Amino acid sequence: MLSVFLKLHLSVLIAGFTGLFGRLVSLDAFWIVFFRLLIGGAFVLAYFILLRKFKWLGLKGCINGMIAGAILSCHLILFYLAIKLSNVSIGVVCVSTIGFFVALIEPFVVRSKFSYTDVIYSLLAILGVLIIFGFDSRYRLGIAVGIICALFSAVYSIYSKRITNLYDNNSLICWQLIGGSLFMTILLPLYYLIEGQWSLYFSFSDAFYLLLAGIICTAALYLLQLQVLQKLSAFTVMLTYNLEPVYSIILAMILFNEASELNYSFYVGILFIIFSVGLKTTKSIHIENKAKTSS
Template identity: 45%
Template structure:
């Protein structure tokens, strides 16, 4: 809800970039939730992402409400992934996904009357084309995605999963530019901030691959 609210109050590019803060919140929350030591490298990479968000935050005051909603969205997303990391080692990914989707559906159903009260709409029945898009969004972009994410958490950490999602702004912004021509609304400061976010992802992926090779080398030796 906060993620789509962020897009509505800003635009697609700003909304997905704000979601990149999930890595930062994961580095902060995970040591407390999982009762482990704070990993300095994770915190430094997250601060790099935070610097990118700070640059983007300052580029246009019109989008600050959307950015605030996006930050809340990334915080909740980080907590969701951290929780799933613990559940993935105990339950099957299909089981975790079913309960997550049922909980989300019930929660949205309860909140729907409140939303309609403050934001009345002419009709709540989607058109056939909208219904088709909703089916694709529900099955492929939500259920399948979360199931694969839960399976991935058996092998990699919640921090790596969330930081890898920082690549989402790259292809999303490309699509937003091609479809909605959002490049007319974005400045050089925005792209500089985006560059810092991409750099943090590249550094983390390099760290993960290096550690994997070292583990394989130690196993062989």
């Protein structure tokens, strides 16, 4: 069991590292996502084909998986764009507002009871971002893009949750990555129309980091998550992943000295976000324990 928890925290650390590519790679957000999904998808697909675990999920299942992949692509583009417009710390903090959008959207999608406490707790995270937004004018565009990114992340989370229990998870991940790569390919003409050029000039270090993003931070991350979910509950994994932005910020401060780029408003804002996550975590633990007691 210890090895499973080590794998879980390793996967969270890898997930926390993904935001760093926004600064490590000189290419724009579109190309980072394009190569990350293409390389990661190729490795995951090859892995499951070799193990003979890649399956046709039926037309509806494959389309659902690819739609989820397209939504994931939009989230990732906005995520890296937010980092390019600000920095890693600001980007991951903005994405932490996902809980607010999930609390608003999920009841209408799954027709569950609307939770006012979830909305109130999530508003604390929004307040934290607004504090950063109001007192640090340098990163306002990045913050705005980061909040839109959180909205797409919430939509992806809700949509994936709906289809995960309907299909084989191994194959579903493959179809998501196929869908994401296909969606990015379809966007190529639009990218050229907006940019007026391909802007595809990268160094050896860019190529190395893109391989790292695809193989380790996409393929290996998904495979680790699958292994962990086979042994631990989705609830435990979800709570542990609350550490992801913490890992990202610590790594960014160590590697890029981002502490010098942030003023006091960032730290005040992040306290509100941490408090919000803590309240939601406490509520989730209470609900989980209550469910176990009643069963």
